[in-house]
Amino acid sequence: MTGGPTNEATGGPGRTDRVVWIAPTLLTLAVVLTGIGRAQPWRDELATWSAASRSPVDLVRLAGTIDAATSPYYLFMHAWLAVFGDSVPALRLPAALAMAATAGLTAVLGQRLLGARAGLLAGLLLAVLPGTSRYGQEARPYALATFFAVLATLLLVAALTRPGWARWAGYAVAVAALGLVHLVALTLLAAHAVAVFAAPRDRPPNRPLRWVLALVPAALLLAPLVLLARGQRSRQLGWVDTARLTDLTTLPTGVAQSGVVGGLLLGLAALGAARLGRRALLPGLAVLLPVLLLFAAGLVVPLWVPRYLVFVVPFACLLAGAALATVPLPPALAVVALAGLLGLPDQAALRRTHEWPRSATVDYRGAARIVADGQRPGDAVVYSPRESWLFLDLGLAYHLGDRRPRDVLVTQDQARRGDLWAAECARPAECLAGADRVWLVVAGRRDDPLAAVAGAKGDALRADYTVERVWPRPGLTVALLTR
Template identity: 45%
Template sequence: MKLSRHLHWALPALITALVVSYRAGDPGPWRDEMASWSAATRTVPQIFAMGRHIDGVLVPYYLFLHAWIDGFGDSVIAMRVPSIIAMSATAAIVALLARRWWGNAAGLLGGLLFAIVPAVSRYGQEIRGYAFATLFATLATLVLAIALDRSRWWTWSGYGLCVALAGLSHLLSLLVLAGHAVLVLVAVRRDGRWRALWWFLAAGAGIGAMLPLTAGGLGQQSAQLNWLKAADLTTLAEFPGNLFLVPAVGGAVAILAVTALQRGRATPAAALWAAVLLPVGLLYAYDHGGAPIFVARYLLFCVPLLCALAGAGLTVVRLPVALAAVLVLGAAGLPKQQEIRRDHSSWDYRAAAEVIRDNQAAGDGIVYAPRDGWQVVDLGLAYYLRDRTPRDLMLVADEVTEGSLWATECTDAAKCLGTTKRIWVVAADNIDPYFRATATNQLTSGEKAALKSYDQPAFWRVGGFTITLFVRP
């Protein structure tokens, strides 16, 4: 079957856009997305001030989202549109990458495989920089292949720009450069050492361009990722399933990617495999030698590279059979695709906010518990309640003032709660160790003592939250 000149990349991009955007606004933002919203709705100086304390490597994405919100608003779907666009574009790049070495059929199949991967939908609906990092790391790989074949100043300039954009999107996406080094070494054996010099200069320029905006976050990982435990061999064995979100899909794509090594052009396949395995190995090694950091989504850029390889592997059979195999893998991921459209985490901020909005009265106060955890309860409720949020009784300095994601609370609960007649306590389930929140088990001892004289006429249990109304007799 002869494929249209553009069908092999346009069709995967279109299908990815349709799949990822389907019900993309239904799941409420989870805690990381709430952090993105909180950061991006600050002023530019406030974003930089926050980056000096936390999320320094994400400052470029927060600045982009800040500008995007100014133009398109901060509804859930509006803030997710950039990631949807980035993932759709990545599907086209996957197809072009596979086509470059294995032909149109490999490009079409690789792009379609990328479209049906549940992780693509999940992080294509994420108000974070993962989709952009995936796009630019994949594009950098394609542009490098072009530059190694046609060494021109503009191809190397384009490569350096892609490297910079990948690093600005997510610093760890630069681990793909380890695999790029393998591609360069192959080209050096074929075309001489000048290719290595051009690559070194272009990659160095890209890294140098992005460092000023991200260098502040280089030493923050131990504080930000203190919830992680060191990875072990089990973590490594489960990596494909965690990366693709469905072990069966991840395993099948990996097996198909291995078959690409047996094709006529095994050298580029081996180089792409290096661009997958070396970043995984390097991150795993740093996890053990530095601080725990081995998180599957940080290596999301490996998915398009594996899909390109799997597309090449599928060309060993006739195109109708290969397309049927893609459909079977898509069907295997359907339960996860449906789950993604329901929620992105166990905390339903929207449901908690609705309880407050529907039952509050004038003069109500509110207490968030815990205030210093990763549940970011106050940010989640503020997103939905806006100016209808009850008065924050324990607040001394908010997140913006602190240049952080956490506010500072007063130490004298009795004084801060004062004579408030009705107080809402919104308590989130604990993360590690997990336990269910009750009306008071997430409160400080001072808050518990101050609320002893209150009655508890009503409480609600919704989406990971226990919400209790305390009323002074």
Template identity: 40%
Template structure:
């Protein structure tokens, strides 16, 4: 029997097979990190109750577009773009916990894909996909990928702007690429002004490239001028509101600058592991390490320096957009340290085990209101089970921000309780704060029963405004009190006439 060797494939078929293989590799590069991050972030998406900041989002997005724009003239202008986007989303998909948090879960999943593409360009395919996987297991990614606030979208926009900058540098004469970069960077600023500090890292890279191509000076200058024109109105409006919104943020000391890295990762162990991997990152070119290093380090330093004036901006959530840079460096370091897939997989598994306790912590019921847990859902259940038509309610607004909104969110939408001492609703006055009744005794309308919700387990009348407490005690007596986590739910009944 004669065995004949197979005929060699035509060159066209070889090229076609190679093209298919390349497309599969390219698709896997962004697809696997996307689904891994989305899967991890979506796990336990509804385990934690809505936090106070999320309740602000809920309250804002359920206003009309006109009311949102009017409110932004008074407060929270820096989050206006996010509120408007979420207003459209909620109009389509409702305001359930899943609906409110899903956009941020999708945003961090998209961020993982984008930074894998960046990693591929800077350090190679293996480092890119490892960077996306490392990003997925960082506890802060799950924490803020499960929060209905703008920070996850900012991470995505910053990563995308960085990728588009690299693409623009590939073809400096392409107006489309510069326009895409400029538009995305403008979105970064409109989502959160402080995130524009990433421009420092971009500027360093642009300056290095401009030595060889001087046209980059005016091309990048035009792009950045367009960004400035877009965000300046928001910056000016936000500046006029900053003292009202950030008066409570302390001026940072040197230790705060060092500890912010731990807070950004939401895990000291994870921070240490990724920094160790980042220090092992290698590249035949200096530019990739320079870009990621300046992206990771310069924004926190700039915010720290800016926080020693009249107002402090130093909060770790404002620099979460540096996480992709750390993941890129860690991916490059892991690729350099592990010579085989098995070694890389083993190190990734070790990292996942190392971060598991912090991942569990991110999904605790009161994590989004830590360190002051408040069980809004349990308080709402107490009212729901014992509610009678005509009941009213009084909320402790002296000690607790958004306690009223938290309970209202978890109450059935058709269960209406008159808020006894609320003179004006925040949406009616285009603000985030309700106006309290000036003369509490005149705001009592003769309801037979009033629910009193206060923070803590102390005597409930001692937790509210003294004027309100005196008015209530003059006409009502305490019928029952029930403690839930962080709160007391009391029922007041009208005193019988003797």
């Protein structure tokens, strides 16, 4: 599994082998930085911004209520925003850098396992995938998880090839970091276990023990996080259905963000696995076992979300790189270029919106612009629904900042409540008493936005206000109400 590639596979050792990672790294960086601020933050990124903008004490409170699994990432982003600000490019830059580094590490791992040419082609293929841009331009932890997944695997290969406590310590740190940014990515350890126990017998006999010992610090660190996150599953993943067999067929499209490119990657990976034989063990299982484990768990509890498996894509690229390495370099590069060309429509679409399907844009920025252009001192704003994963209030708060109207119904904001949603007034009519003009923001396109507001909030608005003007925007509607 970890035996060095032959000179025939690598073209012989030399300077090219040592710099095989540079081209994938730079290409990925160029691709993911192109248009990085064009698509407005979508709801998941708004959750990141809301959490990362809070104090560490408020983040601890949030972790005790919801989203504990993501809290280490939020803490990292809190420190990042304190230095670089919260502009759209600044929010997404950590993901972009992580994806660029992942492409370089993928090339290095491929060189170690399969040869320099296979590693180079794997890294370049990863660079041009629409999914690399999608998750390299998102203020969420998936790009960081992908980076640590490849890094941990590379360090494992190094520890198995040239054992030493320093290498095992590095592996232990990488595994702990992997779990901190994405607990689901720890399913990769199943592939690592097979690699450790299937390594050639001429390796040191205590390698399984060293591997287990390397996992102990991560287990101790992550156990409280796992227990806390487990108790929050119903709130955090209430929108997810249990898995169905047909979900497996959509996975290549989900992680590659393109049906045709995902199909091409899957076909090349299958060819590479067939060519490699035993050498396909580690990269092949690094793809298969996380997918199968998450799918099996998803049959029982609602856990199956394709983007949770983005971290397996570099390993599929390794197998595809091995297939491409069987032909001369120019035609192999032509296939990589073809993958990039086939993905261009998806590359353009994901830079317009991060929503899926792409037609489901929610125009927070446009709604904020309408309110900013028309508001007067003393105006109020009301959102419906409040407890929604669309995060209407966070969308306007991000784009308007301190210029937004008073959120008149809020009795406890998200930070004080330790939640992603604010608490609202139990008697809306009383809380609205001092507001002569109200900006109403409702989900969906509504000809009669007042009719879309449910409960006592809707009753209070309909009793005391009339609609002066309505602005339909993609995914939501803004209305100005006057008393």
